[in-house]
Each structure stands twice: as structure tokens, then as C-alpha cells.
Amino acid sequence: MNKWRINNQELLEDESLLFTGNGYIGLRANFEEGYPQDYPSIRGAYINGFYETVTMEYGETAHGFVEEAQKMLNVLDPQTIRIVIDGEVFSLFEGELISLERRLDVEAGYALRKVDWISPGGHHLKFEIRRMASFDTLELFIIDYRVTSVDFAGEIEIRSTIEGDVVNYTNVHDPRVGARHAKLLYPLKSKVSGNIMSMQAVTEASKLKMAVHVTHDIDFYYVMEGQSIGGVYESRLSPGETLAFRKYVAFTDSLRHQDLEKTAEEILRRALALGSDHWYQAQRDYLEDFWDIARIQVRGEAGVEEAVNYATYQLLASAGKDVYSNVSAKGLSGEGYEGHYFWDTEIYMIPFFTLTRPRIAKNLMKFRHETLEYAKEDARAMGHPVGAKIPWRTIIGKECSGYFPAGAAQYHINADVAYTFIQYYLYTGDLQFIMDYGFEVLLETARLWILIGHFDPEDRFMIDTVTGPDEYTALVNNNYYTNAMAQYHLHHTYHFSRLITRNSPDVWEVLSHRLGVFDGELREMQRASESMFLPYSDALKISLQDDHFIYKKPWDFAGTPRDKYPLVLNFHPMIIYRHKVLKQADTILAHFLLDNETDEVIENSYRYYEALTTHDSSLSACVHGIMASRIRDPEKAYAYFKESLYLDLKNTHGNTRDGLHIANSGGVYMGIVYGFGGLRIKSDGLHLRPVKPGVWESLGFSLLYRGARLRITLGESLRVETDKPVEIFICNRKYTIEDVLEVADYENC
């Protein structure tokens, strides 16, 4: 008999990898029945955008330092279901575990755990537990629980609870996890009303409330005990018999729901009335629609297609679908980075949605518009008299960065947000969205470039003392990425102003008046864009990461043992900043996003910076893969793609336990579409420049482009199918495709 051993480390990773989420709620894949005392499980249930306000302290503070931050909360826990048979409590850590199977079904939209177990007393039972967060009704979470007796005859008791004594996970040794503020949510009241039990909780500072309501489709009776409320069901089980029930859970919160109780009760009554089959079907329907465009096909290497689609599913399961939320760095799978939203959303996640599910993309972009007042406040608090500063990390839109050299100094996020709007417009032609939301965001954020930059005596526009994407080089002058992205940002701000003026002069009149923008300001933006200084080395023929990077002391890579990585956990930031070493793609990322240099400069830069990059950031491998495709180095592209593909699945960064790296999930998708597919969205339209890894037979993906549904397959030849005529560029050559286009020898175009 194959006796399973439980690996603590893997269990923790699986809690993230198999989490159940729908963008509103996320539940880590914890065992319903619990763990032994002090077992290092991170039990977590999260509501996107539900936060507490916590104070920030500093060894020494300075003007404009963030004084309050938001923190995502681990909310009331409805996961617990305990099974007692003849006095024995079901636990994977006692008795004999014959087999344990766990998986996430991305077609059906649930996580499954199958357990074959013999109790310490020798009773043999099988369990099948499905967990689903409904995409149809975002508040709804269902645990479908089946326990089958193989040889047991006797009493069975089920205790299904809501636990109120919840804390946030903290780790004082890892700056990527919150170090303080464990206890932030306090139960307010518990209640039993008919067959529904519920608990409400509140935070101290933000005063937000949330509630968990639970019902079951068999008759439980309910008891309250301390900070726990539980349903109890008692019965008998005989060999061969299965006891099956559903735990229906409704999450509500005071950000979104006027009446937490009423809304939840309605949801639960409807859930119960329709029954679980309905919800399984609704979930499948939703995902069928999703996969219709989102699905990636990879032929020729086992497991890759599955892993890619796993990644895109996590994007869907993590992305906020209302105005109160966005996508946190870890999605809803863990507490790393305290549930904050970063520029990851714009640069790594939104592209997937723009191409496949534009409604979600628009919602994520609208979040920045919705929170623009906070971004203006933040700029003022620092001492910037005008403009808006998009926060480096946030939940409600106010800056939460507690270490500005690698946080608030990343002004580039202003341009990153603008970039997403611009790309969305170029892809969809949706000027209305720009007029309604985009232009205001672009303008307010562009104002900061004019404020922090300046024209030098040679009339070049210079931007000093910022941090680019790379966090191992902080507070630098003329960061190439920042300057190049600001150039794009400033240019399109001006360009949009002209476009709106031409297309909708009346809209422009209202808009420009409301935003207090005059022609002089816009022309100054265009002039800054045209005069933007992009540091370049004649000798090396590379774009220079910043004014000084190449002159720094070389890092002693040979003398740095493996356990000294990531460097950020082993060296004072200043020591890192002093050296010629990179954490992640920076100039290379700019070349990817803007495709604004010659092939020679792009390739030289790639070779130069890649050799100095530790990839200590999870944002790095995917971009290096994409750009390896760009410089026609498919082996390297494939290697980086695999690194990115298995970053969480194989826990290569060692912290998957704290949550999935959702930006990297987006990077996996981009590795296929932007990398191997060579997709770029430019002012003249959609470009492809494909290159397929040699080991694969074929590779396929779909796009929704200007009303057409495109299916692109890279096999022997390149095949583009469309249901409507479209124009696209392949290797810079424009094609008008009526239905199907086949291009042979497409990699040498």
C-alpha cells in the first residue's frame, strides 16, 4: 500500500497554488478539518479591497513619508468542517493516509481534494471535497463535501463552523510580507436565523464591516461558542454509504453591500433553491466563454498547455471585477505584500485582459481614475504643487509605500498606467473610454513629469532621482525606462488632446475646462516628449539604464554563493545600489513595451543587461523570455519561458507559500502571445512577429481584435483565422485578412 507522507513545505505551497477565488473572494486551500496545533499552515480567506488602516512608523521619519497604510485582511473563516466518527476526529496527520489527491479544475472552476484514509481506530473512509468560488455570484463560495465509508459503521458527526478568531500572517524577517499588525478584525455579532448561521466582524480604524453567512443543504443545528459559531449534524454511516452535503457561504462587506445580512441571506436562499448542480453548470458556462478566447494551445510538450492555462485562470480568479478592487500582487491567494495593488496590474496583467476580456481590463483601468483624487493628495503631501502620483502600492488608491527608494520613487508607474490606457485605445479604438476616463488620468499624471523633469542647457529633457522598475538601482538620474515611458506618456497625452479636439470639440471644451488645461501646457508636454533624453552609449551601442549604471563597481557574481540570493535579503540596499547588478528587467522592459530602438541596440542592450541580472524579482524572467524571442534567440526564450511557467508551480522563488506571483502569471501569457507570438500594439495597429520554440509542434492563441475573433496558430506555417476581415502586420508587412492567412517560413521574416 502506498502510504503518503505529508510534506509541510508542499502543503503551504499548495495552499496558494490551489486557492479558490473569483476576484472578489479568495480562500487558501486549507484543510477544512484543520491541522495539528502550531502546524505552519496559513489559513486565509480574503475579500478583494477589504482593508484595515494601519499606522506606519519609521526609525526616523521625514516630510511626506506615508503615515497610514492599508492592509488586506484575513477575514472571518468559513472553511472549517470537522468530521468525528465514533469519537475519532478526522485528520490527515493521524491514522494512515492511503492517498491524497488534490487538483484545480480550470474548466469546471473548482478545487478538488480526494482523501483515502484509515483512522487510528482502523476505520477506512474516503473523502471528496470540492471548493468553488462562483464567477456568477461573486459572494458565493461552496464546499461540496462527501464522505464515504469503506468499512466503517457507526456514528458520524459533522461540525461546520465560522471561525471569528482570525489574524493576519506576519513575518518579521521577510520584507515581502507584513511584519506587524496581525490582529485587525474583531467579531461583532454571531447569529442563527432559521437554517442560516452568520457572523459579522468590524475593523477598528477603517470601520469596515464584513460578514460570513453559511447554510447547508442538510439539516444542521447551530451552536455559538466563544468566537466561533457552528453547525452540527449527527447521523450514522454504514460501509459503502456516502454522506454528502454542501456548505454554502456568502461573503458580504460594507464597501459593496448596503445590508450585509439581507444580501447574504438572499444569496444563500437562492443558492440553496437552485442547488449545487446549477452552480457547477453556471461556473462551467462562465469558463467556457472565458476559455473560448483565453485558451492557449501548445502541442509537442506535455504539461505546458496545462500550466499556461493554469496561469491565465489565476489571473481571472484574482482580478477585481468591481470598482472597489484591483488585482493584488498575490491575487487572492495569500498575504504577501499585504494585498497591495502595484504597477504589476498595468504592465503584467492588464495586457491579458485587454486582448481577451476587455471588460475586466476597463474595470482595472477605471480603478486608477476612480482613485485619482488620492493620487493628487499623495502628490501634494510630498510637496508637488500639481499633478497626481499613482501609488506604488495601495488598496484604496493612497500610497502605502514605507520605503520610498524602492517604492514611491518609482514615478514610472504614472507612465505605466498611462501606457495601459494608450495600448487599450490603440487596440480597440475606443476613444470614448479615453474621453470618459483615460485623458484625465493621463493629464494629471503627466503633469508630474513636467514638474520633476527639466530642460538642460542643451534643451534635453532630464528626469533625476527616480527609481525605475529595477529595485537594485534606486534614486538614479535619467533612468532609461522612466524617460522612455514618460516620453510615450507625454506624447500621447498631447496626441489625445488633439484627437478629442478634432473628434468631439464639445467634449474637449468641457474636459479641458474641468481639468484646467491650456494649450501651452499640452505643447510643453509634447516638447518635453520630443526633447526627452534617452541615455545611450555610442561605445557599447546600448541604451543606458541610467546616467551612471555602467560605471559602477562590478558585482562579484563568482564570489556570491547561491544562498546569498535574493541579494535584497542578504545585503544592505546601499551595498546593492552601489554595484553593477540588476534585480529585474528594466531597460529590457522598456524595449519590450515601446519597441523604440533598432534591432541592434535592442539586442546589444539585452545581452549587456541580462548578464548582470539576478532575476531576484518574479517580474524578470517573463520579460527576458519575451525579449529573447524579440532578438530571435528561441532557445533562451524557451528557457526563460519555462522559468516563468514553473515559478510558482515549482516554487522556484521559495515564497509561493505567501501567495502566487500573479504578475508572473500574466507574464506566462505574455510569454506566449508577446513572446513567441511577437505581438505588439502600435500606433498603426496590431503587429505579430512570431517565433516558435523548436521543441513544440504548434502553439495557438486567440484574440478579440476590433470586433473580430482571431485564431493564431504557429506550426509549420503561421495561420491566422478570422471571422471578420482585419488588417494586421506580420513582420512589419501589412496583411488584410478576410478569413484565413497562411505564412510559411514566418520565423525568417
Next chain:
Amino acid sequence: MNKWRINNQELLEDESLLFTGNGYIGLRANFEEGYPQDYPSIRGAYINGFYETVTMEYGETAHGFVEEAQKMLNVLDPQTIRIVIDGEVFSLFEGELISLERRLDVEAGYALRKVDWISPGGHHLKFEIRRMASFDTLELFIIDYRVTSVDFAGEIEIRSTIEGDVVNYTNVHDPRVGARHAKLLYPLKSKVSGNIMSMQAVTEASKLKMAVHVTHDIDFYYVMEGQSIGGVYESRLSPGETLAFRKYVAFTDSLRHQDLEKTAEEILRRALALGSDHWYQAQRDYLEDFWDIARIQVRGEAGVEEAVNYATYQLLASAGKDVYSNVSAKGLSGEGYEGHYFWDTEIYMIPFFTLTRPRIAKNLMKFRHETLEYAKEDARAMGHPVGAKIPWRTIIGKECSGYFPAGAAQYHINADVAYTFIQYYLYTGDLQFIMDYGFEVLLETARLWILIGHFDPEDRFMIDTVTGPDEYTALVNNNYYTNAMAQYHLHHTYHFSRLITRNSPDVWEVLSHRLGVFDGELREMQRASESMFLPYSDALKISLQDDHFIYKKPWDFAGTPRDKYPLVLNFHPMIIYRHKVLKQADTILAHFLLDNETDEVIENSYRYYEALTTHDSSLSACVHGIMASRIRDPEKAYAYFKESLYLDLKNTHGNTRDGLHIANSGGVYMGIVYGFGGLRIKSDGLHLRPVKPGVWESLGFSLLYRGARLRITLGESLRVETDKPVEIFICNRKYTIEDVLEVADYENC
């Protein structure tokens, strides 16, 4: 009748200005009788080097961030003496204040307060209160209290207490003052033993104990009440009669005293036995000896001489005189900068002691040797494999900087400490001190230059990512000050190794073996020194503050209203760093200390940087004054000197309440001796290059130089008197002076 009004702001400033200290203890000039409830007095008594360990928290932390800091404590308070006449309590805030006179007598070494007062009930009394911290017996503090009745006849009660409920002053809005950790010291026991009352207190983390023992020279009886222990004396007073008594206080602490109680009791018994006249005389004797060399004479402008000698007295009253202490930024006059020792000691304070009281100078330098192990630990904690990093701010020698860009990034302090040893050696020729202490400090701190710097392809030695003295430009590359000081440091480290080898080969053998230093390492230091890159502009003919400073965006000085200064309290550091604006002397300071560039470069640099300097730091004006003398601009020199002279006396920086700016006190002295006297200590000996402000008739100062006592007077002519033959350089011309030298027209040399 001239009725006085009390000005709250001035009272707070006077608490610092009139503080009583001797380098071991310091007591703010608080009123013994106290203040109305909630009156903004900062009541403080301090023991140099007596600290609590407090935790440092960060919005986001990173590797090597300081996790624990030390904080100087406000210790048990023995100041309180309350007078009650017929039920009326003496208070300056009630009744009628006819006159109040306060002064510090720097010849006698005490502070005096004279009060002429009519009680609300109409009783007329006069008070004369002297406070003295003995330079002879550092633990001893005496309050000499006299109350004279003008027209009062009745009962008088005196209550003289030790107060145990003490807290540190905090201010969350000013980073120059601690924001947290108010309550840190806890009374342990109170005791009455014969005519001595005492209280002991302890800290929670550092476990340090301190005690205050008190006795009086008239018969008090003692009562304990809560966290207070008090002596009560009851008597009657008649018109014309004076009641006089002395409160003898002994401070002891567990850092220095094995038995706090026994030591204190012995001191008090001796104090009482010898009587106050003895202590007044001992104080005067000590100061006579001090002033014999330290006194500055200025003829021709009222008040200047007094103000200069006030400044030097504060240096004496603040400087630690044992191995447990140094000189904190505010001396012992207040809690600004939490009682930390900075590079202020080396660059601004030690020069005074080197020239006038070398024993104190040596003690302050030995502190760095004594604490070198901590400096090595700090270097290791950051990730530096070898060397020592002198802390930016500290009490026990471990780094306490909580904001590294303006703290731990100031590597220059390694060179500043070395500089002081080198200057001391060049001035005294005391190689023994270098062998015993200096070389080890120089070597360990020099090792860091080799580690953080590197030879570029042109073989220039470059040092990146450091902060120089100026705190408005942080984390810069090739800071001129840092590089130039490191050059001096590295050169002399090599040079001393050769000198010791030649003079004491046996000492060298032991020393080099103990320090693990080989010839190759020393030669590499010399090579780095010779190849040091000192940024320079051919176009401007100035030393460049760093690689990038002159290319930054200009600060809008015209658009910055007065209330936006200091900038650090009104703009996010990043905004400041981005601009061409300086807080304080940086390149100009290097030119002062090293005198290493041509007159033209020194003058051009001065003019260039001066125009961009806000002098938001109190370390700035004095250096600008000295260097104005250097470039022969006596009007400017005089103006800056006056700014420096009255910085605290007129509270021009607005924070004298938090303590005196002791570095500036040293700067006042240097303004005379290094500024107008043009003194420099160079490898070939002592240099003078005097220039006298036109408004003054004459200016005189004394020096102890190589066993000779020099008296230098700048009047019509320059007069140098010596009691032994000495060689000195005047305007680069070498003179051997037997007894007197007169040089006419000395300003045009």
C-alpha cells in the same frame, strides 16, 4: 515699577542656554519651583552615555536596517525645590514678578537666577539661586538657594524633592527630536538614610541603573510619596532675614559606578564636609586653568568676546570626560537627536580640544577605538565582509541611524574620525597615541574604502552611492568631500604604517599581526589614495560636489517663501535630492579641512556652492565663515561668524529649546582660530594666515603647541608670543619664534 512678563518661548530657549553641565551630567535650566500645569517646559536631567535600548520600526524594512537604537534618558529629577510662605506657593506665574535676572557665569562655573517677587498675598521676597555641576567631582550638582524676606514675616516651608516620574520629550512632527519612547526609566527604590535621601531607577531593556542621592546643609526631614521623595524644612522668616541652604546632589550610574549608593554617599559626605565655598573655589580653579588657554579676546565690539567664550564653555560643559561618553549633538542641554554622538564631535568639536585641552581630545578619540568592535559588527550586519563602519549616530558605538540615505550612507564619517587622529598627530607629534589607538581605527575604517570603491578602466578610484556631509544630496557618486577625505585617510594609514615600522619595528610586528594587515593591503590603500578621483569641472574651474550635482534641476529659490525652510520639514526628501540645492557646506568643508586645491578653485567653488546653500543645517554657517576668510572676503567671513555666534543665543534655527547646537559652538571657536586666525595643521607643521574683521580692534587666542604656550594676537600687526622656541608658518613662510614675533601688514601676505 518694572513688571516682568515671562515669554514662554524664551523660557524654553533659556532652559537650554543656561543649562548646567560638566560633561558627565547636564541639567536644563528649569525653575526649581516648577511651572503651571501643562506649561511647555522641558524638564530634563541627563547623564552622558546613559541610555535605554529601543526598537526601531520601519514602514518597510530591509536587510541591515538598524533594529535597535540607543536613546539618552531624561533621568531622575533632583531639581525641584518648592517654597511655601504662609500657605502661598512661590511661582513666577503668580503674584507679581518685579524682576528676573538669569545668567551663566563662565568664570565661576555656575548659573544664577535672581528673582524679585511679590506673592499674590502681597509678601515681598527675593531669591538668589546658583546651580553648579562640579568639574572637580563630576557626579556632584549643587543648588545654592537663598530666599530673603523684604517685608514678609511668617512661616516658610521648603520642600526639596527627587522626582521619579520622568519621561523623555517627544515630538512627532520634527524628525530632529525623537518621536516615540517617552517613558523609559522606572524608579526602583527610594530610601532615606540619615540626612541623605535617594532614589534608584532602572531601564527595561538596557538594564542600566542610575541613582540620585541628595542631602542638604540644613536639617530636612524626609518623606516618600508615590514616585517622589522629598525633604521638608519648616521655619519662620522675618523682614530682612535670609534663609540659605545648599542642596547637594550626587548622580551615579551602573555604567561607571560599582556601588551606586556607596559612591554617592561618599561624595555627599565629602561635599557637605568641605562646604559650598570649597566647591565654588574648586570650580573657579578648574576654569582658571581652562580659560588660561581657551580664552578668546575680541576688542572693538561689545558682546562678541563674551559670546565666543560662552560657546567654548558649552563645549567644555558638554564633552564626556570618561570612556563611556562622548559629546552629543546637543551636549547635555536637551534631548534633540536623542542624545546621539555624530561626526560633529570629530569635525566641529575636537579641534578646540586638540588645540587647548588635548586630554579631552584624546579621550573623545579613544571612544572610537573603544567602540570599534561595534563598528565592525555594524559593517558585517550590512553585508561588508571586512572593516569597520563608524556609526552615523550612536551612544554606545552601534549605529542608531533609522534613515540610511541621510545616515548610515555617510561613510565619510570613517574618514572624519581618521582625520582627527591624523590632525592630532600632526599637531602633537604623539606617535605613541597612534600606535596605541589611532592606527587600528584608521586601518579598520580604511578597509571600507577599498571595499566600497573601485578602480575604473582609467585606473581612477571611484566611490559610489554614499552621502556626503550635505543631507540635501543623498546616495551620490563620487562625492568630492568623501573621496578627498578618503584620499587623506588612505594616504595617512599607509604613511603611519611606514612610520611605525621605521620607529618601532617591534610594535609594528605585534600590531600588524594582530590586525591581520599585510603590505599588499597597505600598498593598495596608498594606490587608491594616489588614484582617487576628485570630480572637477574644467569649465567652471570648481571641484564638483559629486558626479551629477551641477546637472540637476535648479531649485526655485525665488518661489520658496521663508516659511518653507528648512526644506527638510516641508518637502519629501526625494524632491529635495532632485534639485540643485544644498543644506550645508560639503565641498567647501573639504576645502577647509584639506586645503588641497588652488586658491582659484577654492574661491570659485565657494562662490558656486554658497549661492545654492540654504544653511538649513547648523553645521553650515561656521564653515562658510571660515572659508570666507580663506578666500579673503572678510565682510562675508564676519557676517557668517556672527550668524554662527548667535545661532543659539538668538535662536535663529528655531529649535534651541531642544538643546544647544554644540557643533556650532565648536564652529564659533574655529571661526576665530581657523577662520580669522587662518590656522591649519599640515604635514609640515602649524600654519597661520590671519585676516581680522575690520570692525574689531584686535583678536587674540592661545594655543598649546609642541610644549609651547603660544599667544597670538591680530591687531595692527600680528603678534605671536611663545614661552619656548617654536617653528610655525605664517602665510606659508616659516618662522622660528624664540619669544615674540611681530608681522606687520599680515593680511596681505
